[in-house]
Amino acid sequence: MAEQVSGRTLGMGEIVDTGAKPFELAPFGTELAQLGKERTEIVGLTADMGRYSDILPFRDAHPERFFNVGVAEQSLIMTAAGLAKAGKISYCTSYSAFITRRAYDFVAIACAHALAEVKIFAGMPGFMNGYGATHQATEDISMMRGIADLTVIDPCDATELKQVVRAVADIPGTVYVRNLRGKVPVELGADYRFIPGKAQVIHEGQSVGVIGTGFMSARARDAAKVAAERGVSAAVLHVSTLKPFDKDGVIAFAKRFDRLVVTENHKISGGLCTLVVEALYEAGLMKPMVKVALADSFFECGAQAWLEHKYGIDLPRLVQAIVEGR
Amino acid sequence: MTHTNHPPTEPDLKALAERAHNMRRLMMRMASGKGEGYIAQGLAIADFLSAMYFHELRYDPADPHWPGRDRFVLSTGHYSIAFYACLAEAGMLQVEELPTYGLNGSRLPMSTFENVPGIEVCGGSLGQGLGQSVGMALAARLDRNGARVFSELSDGELQEGSTWEAAMSATTFKLDNLVALIDCNGIQADGAVHVAIEPVAEKWRSFGWDTREVDGNDLAALTAALAASREPDGAPKAIVMRTVPGKGIPTLEKRERAHFVRVGNDEWDDLTAEMEAHYHG
Structure with a gap:
């Protein structure tokens, strides 16, 4: 149809x-x-x-x-x-x-x-x-x-x-x-306002900080809701502008949590994960971190959902990262 | 500010020759003692730049950013030595600044950047000029300001695939306000042009361009070809210019064709004297 x-x-x-x-x-x-x-x-x-x-x-x-x-x-x-x-x-x-x-x-x-x-x-x-x-x-x-x-x-x-x-x-x-x-x-509320260069919290929580970009931020928020049902409270910071990167916003967010999850619809190197690691290291902020992103590889043909599951960026994978920290 | 510079119907060839000679003088001063620089290519296109800036091109030296100006796009950034000399001759650069050519921190490096008024694009990465000229020609048509776009490129750049993407695009969009000026000097970085680019004019014709081939050091031929390129007939125009590296200095004209022509430190004064004698002789 x-x-x-x-x-x-x-x-x-x-x-x-x-x-x-x-x-x-x-x-x-x-x-x-x-x-x-x-x-x-x-x-x-x-x-x-x-x-x-x-x-x-x-x-x-x-x-x-x-x-x-x-x-x-x-x-x-x-x-x-x-x-x-x-x-x-x-x-x-x-x-x-x-x-x-x-x-x-x-x-x-x-x-x-x-x-x-x-x-x-x-x-x-x-x-x-x-x-x-x-x-x-x-x-x-x-x-x-x-x-x-x-x-x-x-x-x-x-x-x-x-x-x-x-x-x-x-x-x-x-x-x-x-x-x-x-x-x-339509994932974000009608009151959401894009500000160039500014990361924004789109979901509040207490113990796990999820940092995402693109549609993975919305998926992370969905995963945080599932995680909450399993007793783990997670917040989501949406980094829509990768460059210039909101280093201060990310550091301030990361400081609030025991551990972190970083997620992007992109390879694990060179994108958001790399930016976050660099920013936190420079700030002397060492936190346990799970990266939910794609491996350094070329990928085969297949339906998007199948690929996302196989290569680990789907909703269940995010829930696992948030709840289990691995 | 009148912002008009309509080309005269009859070019003053003697005045244009004088302009070209002045540019060559400036180039020799810029290159003297540097041991490198693109003097051979620069000398080769002095006549063309004279025909362009002192006859055909509509621009205002006092207002280089005038939105309705004709655009001259120099795609071969390494021809900067000639371009700076031309801009100085046209009053858009101070002659006093020219000796900084190629020096550390200079605004006049050996390849062109957009930091100098009058330079429309950064020209060093070959194959990017014609496509940007297509965009400028589209904009001029949207703005209905009558501006034309003159897009210089070299025979070496005919080896870049992007040149032909742009060539097809210009025909598709029927850009009769676009003129491609192909400087065929027969040299590329590794020496003589060795890729099978000929027949150049036929290639452009087959891409739908209204094409002329001229002696690129003949001001009468150049100005006539430029005049013919004003035809609003729906087709982009191409002028294939055969130029002689080192033009104006017989010793250099005969020297081995190389990307960097070899000039000894002790030769500059003699070569300059030879150029003067050749011009006045």
Whole structure:
């Protein structure tokens, strides 16, 4: 039973197990279409991934400001940079695997180094599709945060993603956002406000501190609720901006707990886990810690839920980490 | 501020030659005694830069960030020696600053960065200029400001796949306000161009570009090709420029073609004198 947004059949590359949770359809493109009405300097681009990046609502609302460069990620980033250097704000979309691995030098030099107003919404980061290593950007945070003058954001849900779409227009320079597409769950409360560079507690608790990013933060909150039923109280800190990293916020949070869990839809090295370890070590804060993230490996094809279970980033794994500390 | 600099219908070739010669003088002063630098490539494109900055390009030296300006994108960052000389000749850089070329902490390194007014993109990583020019041409069309984009690239850059991604894109978007200027000087980092890039002009034609091939050191031919590139016919324009490394100094023109032409510390004064004699002779 397929639902349609601007001609796109939903299903592939969406967050699984939304269950009975409320969701929004194509929040990225819908919000960008609206923002494009308010700010005529915004342009939209894709590298043959309009249908699969949810940018089609923007195309339909502003066809003269939408450019599809074809299967050419280097061209995508160069064109976005050129538009930005001539006064536009370029929102560009493709899959994160292709943007990060194929177009890295272009993101670094044509965009970040020039402080170009390029806002990259990278689809299907981490484990969000079953196409195997070619399509699974499991090291994108690590790669992108290695570039100076680049902001890196991993939103949690539809509520935050829509706010990020607006916020990045006013964050100076180039921004890399892990996009969420299709039926995107609404996890955060209506009072949640994305603040660039600021980690926020999205669930309170006493003995275990969970630090997460992206949709893993919402999963961590769900796991904390299950853990509470088993007598373990856990709080969740959501770090949506990976770069610049809210070191002070993370340290202050970590100090409150006996032990920690860090979780991300990304490899265990180079992303949130690494950032947290560095921050705590520098602060002289040694706490027992369990990392719930992906191994340093390439991964096979398979359904997202199956992969998440096999490689240990699903809900039961988080519950185990919180309750048992291992 | 008028912000208009429409090219005259007839170029003053003598004045343009004088500009090119002035740039070559500045380049020789910048490179003298450095023992390195891209003097051969710089001398080769002086005539083209003269045709560009003192005839075809619409810009305002007093307001280099004027939004409606034509854009000149130099993709080959290592041609900086020529670009700095040109910007100085155009009044956008102080001549007094030029001797800092290539020195530690200088704003004028051996490859271009965006820190100098008049430099639109950081050019050192080859294959990034044409694609950014496509974006600038799209923006000019959206803004309906009549601005054009002139995008320099080299024969070596034809070996970068991203160049051809951009070439296809420009045709797709019918960017007739975009002119690619391909400097074919026959050298790349390891020596003479050894990759099968020929026939260059036919490649561009087959990609849908309205293409001309000229002697890149012939100001009459260059200005005529640039004039023909103004046609709003829906096709991007390409000008293949055959240039001679070391142009203007016969001794250097004959020297072995290399990425870094060898010039001994004791040669600079003689070469400069030879250049003057050649120009005035």
